[in-house]
Amino acid sequence: MTAVHSTRMLILGSGPAGLSAAIYGARAGMAPIVVQGLQPGGQLTITTDVENYPGFRDVIQGPWLMEEMQAQAEHVGAQMIWDTIVEVDLSERPFRLKGDGGTLYVADTLVIATGAQARWLGAPGEAELGGKGVSACATCDGFFYRGKKVAVIGGGNTAVEEALYLTNHSHDVTLIHRRDSLRAEKILQERLFKHHGINVLWNKEVVRFVGGSDAEGLIGIDLKDTKTGEVSRFDVDGGFVAIGHHPSTELFAGQIELDEGYIKVKPGTALTNVPGVFACGDVMDKVYRQAITAAGTGCMAALDAERFLQAQDFPVPEDAELGPIAAGESIAAE
Structure with missing residues (x-):
């Protein structure tokens, strides 16, 4: 039998953007589900010294920072699932997504935080000396x-x-x-x-x-x-x-508006052209690409999703397995 997860907020990606969205979404009572993707924690998990994240006088380690973010998100009620999404249907709400093992995800809102990867040369020594020069x-x-x-x-x-x-x-x-x-x-x-x-x-x-x-x-x-x-x-x-970045948007091509491969959002928001779908972090940011800006847009995405849900009434499919928040329950504001 196919496993089904239903949620008010589904988040794709578990870097600073996705986990920040999870923290704010959970605090708003939406019990978000985070599908962590191929690289749980995002690019910071392969970054050693981090000196510019606010709140830390001393150098911190990227993997440690992401562990702390995940622990905070789980503490306030977010659920982490180690899976990779292979199919997305944004043609109607609730949105339906499929994991590589066949798991079905049904979501009233979708936050895309799949990030972007730096393009590398592939030259010998490049990977071995990453973080060492x-x-x-x-x-x-x-x-x-x-x-x-x-x-x-x-x-x-x-x-x-x-x-x-x-x-x-x-x-x-x-x-x-x-x-x-x-x-x-x-x-x-x-x-x-x-x-x-x-x-x-x-x-x-x-x-x-x-x-x-x-x-x-x-x-x-x-x-x-x-x-x-x-x-x-x-x-x-x-x-x-410095030969550019490649945003992880292949799954959404033809279903959502893109700008040079990056998801296009309404200026000053995390809103995409698909109602109920929000984007945050490097997948929509081709300018700054910093952990702190990703976290900020993750917060924006969660707040935008909360406001969207407050203004909508989504029916839940009868065959869906309800998550912690049942259909019709109110969403507590932060």
């Missing part, structure tokens, strides 16, 4: 390279913005691009070329990220000249891969 977020990790030599790999807006940001911490920033011209917007290129702290290496492709001892981490990047084929070593302390 190789990063995909200058805003997150640039602080660790104060006064050190850093490189940014890429040629689009993301790469140029990362290079410009890193000049706040380093006077030796190099942009490495495999072509002889950038794809970034002209105004960003002008800022880059005018900045005396940034050098550009043209026609260079990353062959390998080179590590020293465990204590040293990244010590250099092997580069191949795309015109001559010559390989040379570029000594560097930090390497930032």
Whole structure:
């Protein structure tokens, strides 16, 4: 028999956005269900040192922070389910979603917090040196390279913005691009070329990220000249891969409005173009992509969902297995 979970609020994703939505949704009496996805805890579970999350004077560990968020969400009444959604039907309410094991989820509201993943080069040494000199977020990790030599790999807006940001911490920033011209917007290129702290290496492709001892981490990047084929070593302390992000929205294509792959929301809200569906975190944020902004939009999504439910009357299918809140029960405001 197919397992069925019915809830007033279903949350897809368990990073800072999803867990913040769960905390606010649970406190509002909606007993949300969180489907954790392939990477419970999100990208912070593979982030070691976190120095910029408000409330902590000392460096904290990303996995620990997510464990604490999950514990708080469960403490106030959210239910965590380790599953991955493979089918979504947003054509009518209540929404119906299917897990990879066949479990059916029936939800009056849906909060999408599936996040976005940084695109990586796939070069040797990249994965091994992740967090040890190789990063995909200058805003997150640039602080660790104060006064050190850093490189940014890429040629689009993301790469140029990362290079410009890193000049706040380093006077030796190099942009490495495999072509002889950038794809970034002209105004960003002008800022880059005018900045005396940034050098550009043209026609260079990353062959390998080179590590020293465990204590040293990244010590250099092997580069191949795309015109001559010559390989040379570029000594560097930090390497930032900036070739864009890929939002996890494949499941929703054709069912919800997207903007360059990201879920489009009404400005200042978490509302999508589908009534009852809300988006938060990196899946709808192509600008900031920080844990704190993700958590903030998760709060917004839960509050928007609560207000939506207060204004609606959703029938529950007779074949659905009711969750902790039965049909017709009131939703307590926070």
